Amino acid sequence: MTNIEVKTRVKQYQIKIMIDSLHHLGTLVTKVWCARQVAVVTDTNVGPYYAKLVTDELTAAGFKVRVMTVPAGEASKSWSQVQSLIDQLSAAHFSRSDGVIALGGGVVGDLAGFVASIYMRGIALIQVPTSLLAQVDSSVGGKTAIDLPTGKNLVGSFYQPDLVVIDPAILVTLPPRMLAEGYGEIVKCAALVGGDFWQSLQQITSVAAILPAAPDLIAASVAFKARVVMADEHEQGQRQLLNFGHTIGHAVELLADGQLMHGEAVAIGLVQVCRLFAAHGLAPQAVAAVMQHDKKVHGTALTWVYLSAVGQPHLYPIAVTDLATWMGDLWSVS
Amino acid sequence: MTNIEVKTRVKQYQIKIMIDSLHHLGTLVTKVWCARQVAVVTDTNVGPYYAKLVTDELTAAGFKVRVMTVPAGEASKSWSQVQSLIDQLSAAHFSRSDGVIALGGGVVGDLAGFVASIYMRGIALIQVPTSLLAQVDSSVGGKTAIDLPTGKNLVGSFYQPDLVVIDPAILVTLPPRMLAEGYGEIVKCAALVGGDFWQSLQQITSVAAILPAAPDLIAASVAFKARVVMADEHEQGQRQLLNFGHTIGHAVELLADGQLMHGEAVAIGLVQVCRLFAAHGLAPQAVAAVMQHDKKVHGTALTWVYLSAVGQPHLYPIAVTDLATWMGDLWSVS
Numbered sequence: 289m290t291n292i293e294v295k296t297r298v299k300q301y302q303i304k305i306m307i308d309s310l311h312h313l314g315t316l317v318t319k320v321w322c323a324r325q326v327a328v329v330t331d332t333n334v335g336p337y338y339a340k341l342v343t344d345e346l347t348a349a350g351f352k353v354r355v356m357t358v359p360a361g362e363a364s365k366s367w368s369q370v371q372s373l374i375d376q377l378s379a380a381h382f383s384r385s386d387g388v389i390a391l392g393g394g395v396v397g398d399l400a401g402f403v404a405s406i407y408m409r410g411i412a413l414i415q416v417p418t419s420l421l422a423q424v425d426s427s428v429g430g431k432t433a434i435d436l437p438t439g440k441n442l443v444g445s446f447y448q449p450d451l452v453v454i455d456p457a458i459l460v461t462l463p464p465r466m467l468a469e470g471y472g473e474i475v476k477c478a479a480l481v482g483g484d485f486w487q488s489l490q491q492i493t494s495v496a497a498i499l500p501a502a503p504d505l506i507a508a509s510v511a512f513k514a515r516v517v518m519a520d521e522h523e524q525g526q527r528q529l530l531n532f533g534h535t536i537g538h539a540v541e542l543l544a545d546g547q548l549m550h551g552e553a554v555a556i557g558l559v560q561v562c563r564l565f566a567a568h569g570l571a572p573q574a575v576a577a578v579m580q581h582d583k584k585v586h587g588t589a590l591t592w593v594y595l596s597a598v599g600q601p602h603l604y605p606i607a608v609t610d611l612a613t614w615m616g617d618l619w620s621v622s
Numbered sequence: 623m624t625n626i627e628v629k630t631r632v633k634q635y636q637i638k639i640m641i642d643s644l645h646h647l648g649t650l651v652t653k654v655w656c657a658r659q660v661a662v663v664t665d666t667n668v669g670p671y672y673a674k675l676v677t678d679e680l681t682a683a684g685f686k687v688r689v690m691t692v693p694a695g696e697a698s699k700s701w702s703q704v705q706s707l708i709d710q711l712s713a714a715h716f717s718r719s720d721g722v723i724a725l726g727g728g729v730v731g732d733l734a735g736f737v738a739s740i741y742m743r744g745i746a747l748i749q750v751p752t753s754l755l756a757q758v759d760s761s762v763g764g765k766t767a768i769d770l771p772t773g774k775n776l777v778g779s780f781y782q783p784d785l786v787v788i789d790p791a792i793l794v795t796l797p798p799r800m801l802a803e804g805y806g807e808i809v810k811c812a813a814l815v816g817g818d819f820w821q822s823l824q825q826i827t828s829v830a831a832i833l834p835a836a837p838d839l840i841a842a843s844v845a846f847k848a849r850v851v852m853a854d855e856h857e858q859g860q861r862q863l864l865n866f867g868h869t870i871g872h873a874v875e876l877l878a879d880g881q882l883m884h885g886e887a888v889a890i891g892l893v894q895v896c897r898l899f900a901a902h903g904l905a906p907q908a909v910a911a912v913m914q915h916d917k918k919v920h921g922t923a924l925t926w927v928y929l930s931a932v933g934q935p936h937l938y939p940i941a942v943t944d945l946a947t948w949m950g951d952l953w954s955v956s
Contacts, residue, residue, distance in 0.1 A: 297631045371701055378772045406740070409765065409778045431743065438712045444743045445779065 290507040294514045296430070296448055303428065303452040303514065305507050310416070310455045313342055314349030317389075317414060320450045323350045324412075325386040327377060329400035333360040334392040334418050337461055342391055342416070354380055358399065362550075365399050365434040365441075373403045377411075387412035387450075393419035394426040394550070398444070401432030405447035413449040419462060420470025420502065421551045423454045424477070424509040429517040429530070440538065454510070456502040464495045469551030471498050476532045476558060477509040482599020485512075533558030565604075624841040628848045630764070630782055637762065637786040637848065639841050644750070644789045647676055648683030651723075651748060654784045657684045658746075659720040661711060663734035667694040668726040668752050671795055676725055676750070688714055692733065696884075699733050699768040699775075707737045711745075721746035721784075727753035728760040728884070732778070735766030739781035747783040753796060754804025754836065755885045757788045758811070758843040763851040763864070774872065788844070790836040798829045803885030805832050810866045810892060811843040816933020819846075867892030899938075 289306040304316060317326075326346055330339050335357045343353045356376055358364040377388075388411060390400035397415055404413040417427040433444030459467065471492070478486045485508045492498060498505070513530065520527040537557025541548055548556075623640040638650060651660075660680055664673050669691045677687045690710055692698040711722075722745060724734035731749055738747035751761040767778030793801065805826070812820045819842045826832060832839070847864060854861040871891025875882055882890070 367701070367705055374770070374777060375772075378770055378776060402740075406736075406777050406779055408776060409767065409780055433743065436708070436712055442712060442742060443708060443740050445740055446743055 290503070290511075292507070292511050292514050294428075294448070295518055299448040299450075301448060301450050301452070303454065303510055305454045305456065305503060305510065307457045307503060308455060309453050310338060310341060310458060311345070313416070313453060314345040314347075314351075316451065316453055317346060317351070318349050320414070321351075321387055321412060323352075325352045325354070325380065325382055326389055327373075327380070327382065327387070328353060328355045328389045328391050329358065329373065329396055329403070330355065330391040331358050331360040331364065331393075331396050334396070338391060338418065338458065342389070346389075358396070360395070362395055362435065362440075364395055367434065367443075369399055370403055370406075370434060373400070374407055377403070377407050382407065382411065384408045384411055387414065389414045389416060391416045391418065392422070393417065394422045397422055397426045398431070398433045398441070401430075401447055401449070402434055402444055405432055405445040410447065413447065415449045415452045417452070417454060418458055420459055420467055420498075420506075421473055422470075423456070423459075423506050424470060424513075425473045425551075427452045427454070428510055428513040429527075440541075454506060456506060459499060459502055465549070465552075467495050467498050469549045469555075471495075471505075472551045472555035472558070474505050474509050475555075477512050479598055480529055480532065481508070481512050486598050533561060536560050536564075624837070624845075626841070626845050626848050628762075628782070629852055633782040633784075635782060635784050635786070637788065637844055639788045639790065639837060639844065641791045641837060642789060643787050644672060644675060644792060645679070647750070647787060648679040648681075648685075650785065650787055651680060651685070652683050654748070655685075655721055655746060657686075659686045659688065659714065659716055660723055661707075661714075661716065661721070662687060662689045662723045662725050663692065663707065663730055663737070664689065664725040665692050665694040665698065665727075665730050668730070672725060672752065672792065676723070680723075692730070694729070696729055696769065696774075696880075698729055701768065703733055704737055704740075704768060707734070708741055711737070711741050716741065716745065718742045718745055721748065723748045723750055725750045725752065726756070727751065728756045731756055731760045732765070732767045732775070735764075735781055735783070736768055736778050739766055739779040744781065747781065749783045749786045751786070751788060752792055754793055754801055754832075754840075755807055756804075757790070757793075757840050758804060758847075759807050759885075761786045761788070762844055762847040763861075774875075788840060790840060793833060793836055799883070799886075801829050801832050803883045803889075805829075805839075806885045806889035806892070808839045808843050809889075811846050813932055814863055814866065815842070815846050820932050867895055870894050870898075 289304065289309075292303040292305070294301055294303060301320075306312075309316065328339065328342055328346070335355065339355050339357070343355060346353045354376075356373055358369050358373070388400055388404040388407075390397045390404075390413070392400075394417075397417055401413060401415065404411055415427040417423045427449075430446045430448040431441075431444065432447050433441035436442040475489060478489050488501070488504070488508075492501060516526055516530060533554040534557060537550075537554035540556050541550060541553035544553060623638065623643075626637040626639070628635055628637060635654070640646075643650065662673060662676055662680070669689065673689050673691070677689060680687045688710075690707055692703050692707070722734055722738040722741075724731045724738075724747065726734075728751075731751055735747055735749065738745055749761040751757045761783075764780045764782040765775075765778065766781050767775035770776040809823060812823050822835070822838070822842075826835060850860055850864060867888040868891060871884075871888035874890050874894075875884060875887035878887060
């Protein structure tokens with residue numbers, strides 16, 4: 289078991305990475321929550337696998353459990369699902385002393401986290417991410433969000449959970465494509481950290497090889513992210529590093545119109561950003577790992593982040609008016 | 623001019639209480655915000671009086687201003703107004719570097735504050751409260767909220783503004799009933815603080831007498847609330863004191879079905895809570911000022927707060943199962 293301690297300005301909590309932790313969820317939760325009513329928010333993919341186990345575990349530990357299931361898929365990050373969940377909490381007389389557990393991938397974590405952050409101005413939250421991407425990415429850092437027709441994650445909050453429980457054993461039920469998607473996120477972290485973490489990836493030469501290495505890879509990724517988040521909780525500085533691959537990735541994802549998963553689009557964005565900066569001579573072709581600021585433009589420039597070597601990121605602002613030229617260079621070298 | 627400094631875990635900002643400050647809003651805002659796009663959220667009561675002045679002031683100071691007007695009244699604290707405002711921000715390409723100014727009473731402050739707290743996970747906010755109640759109450763402490771059919775303020779956030787600008791001069795446009803409503807809130811604060819603040823109220827013997835005393839009364843109330851909020855940002859301890867009169871008040875407000883203003887209902891609640899505790903011999907009849915926890919029940923008890931003397935509050939939990947008996951005592955002595 290790996291315990292990673294996260295300490296933000298408003299909260300201190302642990303991320304527990306442990307094989308079969310879902311089978312000990314009751315014990316783990318009682319360490320941070322007294323007896324209370326708990327809403328387990330899950331989706332139509334994950335619920336059939338794990339909702340009963342989680343309910344049994346929590347009930348045995350003395351919690352009063354109510355499962356709330358949303359349709360699987362990004363479309364559930366919507367106002368209508370937020371209102372539906374909040375209406376269910378209110379109808380069940382949830383008070384500020386009760387809690388929400390997000391049991392699912394990134395969509396469930398973002399949605400349930402947002403709901404927990406605004407119901408009665410915030411009730412207790414525990415994240416139980418079930419996809420590899422969510423385990424290394426969206427369960428760390430307190431970001432919650434829903435989408436608008438005009439863009440992804442345009443409404444949300446920064447809201448820290450009381451506990452994050454990661455069970456690498458449940459990854460065996462994931463389709464290979466989702467393992468690969470999450471692995472892209474691990475590669476991103478390793479490129480930023482460098483050293484042993486980066487070296488350890490050399491042994492992963494197939495999707496099947498991800499599973500046995502998952503506990504260590506997740507621990508290394510989460511530990512890195514926790515460090516970054518602690519240094520910059522509200523994404524004003526260093527946390528921008530984590531948006532590696534996202535500017536191009538978001539555009540690719542949008543244009544793919546649902547045919548690409550989020551992590552796949554970001555992985556494509558990552559590779560293309562590498563080539564973009566390599567084309568401009570800012571990074572050795574051999575390293576080819578570049579990060580950039582998220583879609584948020586500050587003033588008139590996008591701050592991209594590139595690596596001069598693995599583990600050595602730098603900030604590089606590009607004026608919005610110059611972006612087209614830069615992108616042109618990218619396609620011309622491809 | 624009175625400047626009150628508020629320092630929370632996540633933000634430090636000033637509350638400026640100054641006659642005619644609305645006529646200097648541009649200058650005041652430039653001290654905390656660089657040039658940006660600004661959404662001035664107001665309502666159909668306040669907008670006709672002050673939206674043009676505020677727009678001119680901000681435009682002259684270099685801001686790009688867009689006025690967003692919601693219908694006056696509690697019904698605007700709704701999901702549909704939240705979505706409408708967020709759609710307007712998104713359509714106007716508001717980024718995280720832009721800002722929202724809430725120009726109005728408590729409804730506008732709660733609604734616009736909530737919108738600012740969740741748009742792009744939070745954009746900058748300035749509160750310009752225009753009613754006496756909002757000036758002494760809802761603009762201090764970072765509480766934002768909307769209502770659900772099942773109850774008031776059931777959805778919201780804690781979100782601190784960058785600045786609060788209070789102009790006592792604009793109170794002259796308020797109807798006497800709204801002045802009295804806000805004054806009830808001042809009496810509450812004075813009872814909690816005691817001393818000179820409480821003594822100063824003895825000179826207010828008519829609604830007309832409120833206006834000339836307003837700058838001092840607002841300053842004393844806001845200074846007290848700022849102290850409490852700084853000690854307990856998320857309402858887990860001392861901040862409960864501020865909910866004085868609210869448990870009975872909310873019930874009275876609900877039963878009055880729109881015939882009573884919020885502050886009027888709370889004032890009634892305050893008086894009745896005094897009598898409740900006086901009936902039980904916990905406070906001298908002469909002091910008769912009692913406070914209680916908000917509608918949130920912790921475990922099985924409501925924590926009421928009563929005064930053994932002006933300026934000397936105490937906590938007193940009453941089991942939910944005993945509430946009916948207590949309330950019966952109240953009506954029997956009334």
